[in-house]
Amino acid sequence: MWIVGRDDKNPNLPLAERRVEYISPNSIQVSMATIYPYYRAGRGFAYPEYISRFTPSNDFRIKHLRLELWIDFDGESLRGLEEVEVEHFRGGGWVVFDACEMWIEDVKVDGRGVSWRYDGERLSVKLDAGNGRIQIAYRAKPRKGFHFVKPDKANPGRAPQAWSQGETEYNRFWLPLTDHPSQKHTSETIIYVPPGYAAVSNGELVARGSRDGWDYWHWRMDKPHSPYLISVVAGIFEEYAEEYNGVRLSYYVPPGYGGVYRLSFEKTPKILEFFSKYLDYPYPYKKYAQTAVYEFIFGGMENTTATTLTELTLHDEKAHIDFSSDPLVAHEAAHQWFGDLVTCKDWPHIWLNESLATFLENLFVRHDKGEEEFVYELIRDTDAYLREYRDNYARPIVTRVYKYSPELFDTHSYQKGGLVLNMLRAQLGEDAFRKGLNLYLRRFAYSVADTEDFRKVMEEVSGKNLELFFEQFFYNAGHPSLRVEEEWRDSSRQLLLRFKQTQGEDSLPVYILDIPVRVKTKSTEKVFMVELREREMTHVLSLDEQPELVCIDPNFDIFKTLEYARGVERHIEVLEKDEHVYCRVLAARALGRIGGAKAVEALRRSLVGDSFWGVSAEAARALGELRTEEARKALLEALEKVKNAKVRRVICEALGNFRGRETVEALSRVLSSDEESYYVRQSAAISLGRTKEAEVYETLLRHIDTPSHASAITAGVLRGLAELGGEDSLKVLLRYAESDKKTPARAAAVASLGKFPGRREVMESLRHYARDPNYRVRQAVIAACRELLSPDVIGILEDLAQNDAYEMNRRAARDAAERVRRSLERGVEYKELREELERIKEENRRLVERVSILAGAIESKA
Template identity: 40%
Template sequence: MRWLKLGKNFVYPDYKPQWPRDVPYKLVEVDASIDIDFNERKINGMATNRFRLIQNISTISLDAVDMNIRRVYVDGTPAKYNYDGKVLEVSLGSERAKDTVIGVSVEYEVYKPRKGVWFSPINSDQPAKQVWTQGQPEDTRYWLVTYDYPNFKASVTLTITVPEWAYVIANGKLLEKKRTQNKTLWKWRLNEAIPTYLIAFAAGEFSYKEKRIGNLPLIYVVPKGREEDIPRSFSNTPKIIQFFEEYTGVKFPYPKYAQVCVSEFVAGGMENASITILTDQTLHDEKAHIDFSSDPLVSHELAHQWFGDLVTCKDWSNLWLNEGFATLFEALWRRKNLGENEFIYELIKMLDTYISEYSSEYSRPIAMRIYGYPDELFDAHSYPKAALVIWTLHNIIGEENFRKSINVYLNRFKNNVADTEDFRKVVEEVTGIQLDWFFEQFIYNAGHPSLSFKYKWNLDEKMLEITIEQKQKEDSLETYFLPLEIMIISKDYEIKKNINLKEKRRTLYVKLREKPLAVCLDPNFKIFKELTYDLGVEELLGIVRYCKALYPRILAVRKIAEKGGARTVRELYRYLLDEKEFWGYRSEIAKAMAKIGGDTALKTLLESLDKVKHPKVRRAIVTSLGSFRSEDVGKKLTTVLKNKEESYYVRANAATSIAKSKYSGAFKVLKEALTYPSHADVIKRTVLEALGILGTDEALEEIIKYTSDKESVWVIVSAIKALGYFRPTREILDILREKAKNPHPKVRATVLSAIKINLDPKLLPIVNILKNDIAGSIVRNARDVESKITKFMEKGEEYRKLREEIERLREEERRLAERIDRLETKGI
């Protein structure tokens, strides 16, 4: 057995190990003054970086990209320098001694920066209304001359001069605000040390409200006119802070907490210390609040104030220490606020997200040094997989030990950096448990355990035989050590068995008085793994009926979906209708019915639309109806789409399913729906992709209209993706080529999403444009898409025939399901 698994399809031949940056000095303070010109979209700045020397040196290098460097000073004296457009090398005049603290000041100008700081609206030459930063991973260097790498942390002072009409907020406390001629100067100071990627500000046309939790100011900043949406998005902020403080035993680490909603944000949210910047798409009205919440985003970014800001990963290979913890704590708040089922369902969705990336893209170790760009590591391995691994650690060492470990870790490394080994040593110190095996299995190796679970009853011997087998793929370890719980449920009692699985295959024999009603493995989802039930329908239905825990029931429903049958549809239907059942479980049943197919499933789903009230379950039902090609489905969903009483998201999902149903009136219905108002234009955006699925010439004509720069960036993104469903005509190629040069990274990234749907070789020249993109994540994605197109070209005819065969088999399967369904209905 090999104990080093680097995974599959992640590392390109030119990738090399990336080690923490090693320089003979340490950044200790950043003091910058900038003057923002909203009209010309430029910044004039003076940045002073103070360094403590680790060795005797005569030069210092600073990160500064695409800047006009005017003057450089060392401790106030003019200095010589060399600048290549990326790195500013400053002469100290003479060799300076170790432990000396020196200040390097740079006067500079940034004109229309491509990253790091964004003037919004982004794709425009008109005066900006907002200016805001996004420094992660290493983009602060595009607007601020500094040392731009996470392994050093510094205190920060930002003095920002803007027109009188503009509001400014930045890291730390506001020390000064004063008028100077026709401008206003704002001075913000954060004494606590942070990495430079967290240095942040937002300036522009904003409104704000201020609250307090104890002595901590809470500031909510939104675009003007959105003030009424603040409570719906942010009312739980004080409770989340209190929960995280109680759980970690560490007080909120900064002098204030601001949440700033900006237009066209290039991410969902960014946890800049004391000033989180968020997409304004999280602001929503009362109708959206029916089944949309800002809490996941708010809690995730808040968790980062401890995990990522207070303690920062030493380099990007240790990113999971930031993102894994934030993702888990987001889920822990969900449990605190909404209950255990919400938490477990969130864990299940985390696993689904990771498995999707693992199956369709690549696998890699969570702690991975071999990469091309830091951006590549912001993936499902660093977020949900890492969160599930941390949750597994929590369950192995216990809640009390886990919380103690977190407390020691945060206090020991506060205002500093840490790596995986630092964290491991803290946990071992607190618990007295040696955990090398755990970190080797789950952090330093790729892949994951994949278990097959089955059991059978021996009536003569009254013996239950349980078999667990490890069936993971070659990119994973051959065997894992997994502490597992087995729950045996009988009519009058429950038996819990704990085992330590370390073999490839393990069989247990349990003597019982009678056949159990159900047997569940790891019922409370304590251990990270992929689990498959190798059980018959009756055993699966037993789990559905008698297991109280959510996780085994959902796995059972998913397996039932593979086996099909009208009888199982009828059995599951009562749970779908039961408003007392958890909405996530009911949604899984709706999805299962779509996979089962047949007339009974279709009839059941259509009937359920008249009975089910929960909006999230209704979303699952209308989505599932998209698996059936039927005029009746199209007509039923049209009433849903047109109904203003339905939630925005139910109506949006209905639009997609109308297109998939091949309803004859689909185009007319969808075209009208483009005018429906909704939160974040979710209906319009979903309708555009639905038109792409529809695939007609008139649908294409409508989609192209919405690629215009007059539309919001989010509508443009949806229209671009919809183009991927069409053969690339000259007009489509021209549009995609133009959008591949759009200044907004979301637009450029979506060009690749469209190409990924299509895989036509004609699109390769556009892929080549994006292989040279300024964003590392886009470069990575372009290389992946190029690889997929190349494979498609190599097996083009074979792929075409395979696709046709798959479609033929699906149609046969559908017809067979309908025939079986009719026979079962007749009782034959």
């Protein structure tokens, strides 16, 4: 056992760098059979027909790709003339390009006719020599990978745009290429657009002019990058620019956003500077553009030197109260190092792109806002991963078994991987970890890498064997789940900590962990390192006096779930006295599960008085879960006192668990107030519907068209109407699902149809919108079907699972169909059991409340 004293000269050093004192443990025996009884592939991710996939081999490599592209906005089509410089390793042979659903008009090699064949998916060209330049003339009308956005009924004043989205393998739908991340080459694009339009692509702008009635923009990328990162964005934009350390920073936004664009992008120089210093590797390119486009199907895409972002990230001062673009901007900027400069060799290793970008995004939060905000980001990342883990599946971060590469872009590759990297940072120490990141970037710059490359680099800089770490957290599914009991023995001055690993069968039965334990007494404070080597272990800590506070892993360095077997009083002490956000959050959540008058009072104090907004928000959520009258009063009181908009959002959310006139009036005031942020009002609207009070219908309807960022208030009203239910509410939802409404409102309306089972008009609407051209609307159809759990939706979901243009929707639809089938198999018995459990839970809540009130009365009389 290792003990770390608080008398270190620098108590903020990572555990790996502190001066430590060694104390022999009572008895630690590790059986390798206990560590690795068998491999854990997880559950629910791979369907029966899934197979292992490996990086393809090629007899050739692309050295340079030059594309001339004419964009026909009226016809929503493309004409391309591509020249590809190729080296064939066998001195000649077939060169195969991915090229889906195109019209190939002509193919030449070095200007001469050549043998070629095309099957609608791949173009094969015969190269007679070892090197050559292949010229391809083609046309395309892409159904994915390249999108046209024009004015419509919902947005009549919208400026025309066209944009590509290549990741994972969609660029093949608009230009012939070897569409795999393992291929890296330089590129240039000459983009022809109508006069007055702008065009943005990778690299530097080397020429711009007019020719034959077209404007052209010539961009050249002189560093190798993967094909999926080739990008084209065209349309009518306003450009704003500045410079950072010799790098041109450009911000392209739709007309009308000039007054607010800085709220989204103003921290870009600071972000690039922080990453450059933290990684000890300057931004690797000469330009960085960020372009906001309409109807983007993701939040952002890190195309090399030319990130594309959703227009919904642009926002005004009112939204800026509790909405920020900084995480998105930081995430995509981090990809310029991890993803673009060094790219994962194949999709099973996508965590090398996404986990590292998520981790660096969180590090920027720490740099910009402090340690508490950083730890709370880690907590919320854990929550996001656990939702996917509990509701959908568990898989190893690195897995070759999948059908569609986009399936791997989930919380396992983003949040879980980022949390594991944070744990690795803590284990190696910050200095060694940073050196490892730097060496990784230098060694694989402008190339590709896999998980073993990353592991070996980290071993090289740290001198540690990391095979066990990577086996536990990257190559196996699941995560550690710990339950801890405390016992103080006053006679021997010893604190007993009983650890039990409670993870299920989709995780390793035993994780080998070293966990810091902070113990605070009246006179001292120490951090012990306890070693977990068995499923159940007891550690004995010798102290001079009884501890006041015990906090396991106070800085949340270890990726895990943690449950304390404590009484209410101990949780209250931690909530009110512990200096660490992680410990206070766990205490607030525990009190929300335990309940009782003391818990409510402690949560009330935390809600209005904690120094960090995240803990206050957790206290509000816990009070909502208790659903007692005293909890309701505490929330209403806090709504009058608390000013922080992020906390107010959660207070309004929690009030949705209650009914009664006072609750309705409070939420109605919030919804009607122009002083509140858009997202506080959205939360109030949803909760008003959850009160089930008929009078709120008119209140909600009055605010349905209130202008707000990303239609936040409209979407909140629609969700509130769905919660309220009734014929009138359904009519409104069906109206707002129509195509003359903005996408966020349509998506909210369609998803909310899941609250209306057994309705013919609902099923007809879902069938109709399952073929809607809008990606997010089809996503909403899947969400509604998932909630309905009706046999009628299976056909809709199966159609989407087979025919949707995007594989993410196919996967989501198939998962939803399986969920519906499982629910139907459980049948009526399950429904009755669930209702009985809810009845028992409600009776238990009332009993706890009555006992607590009685105890309080007795105490006051005494």
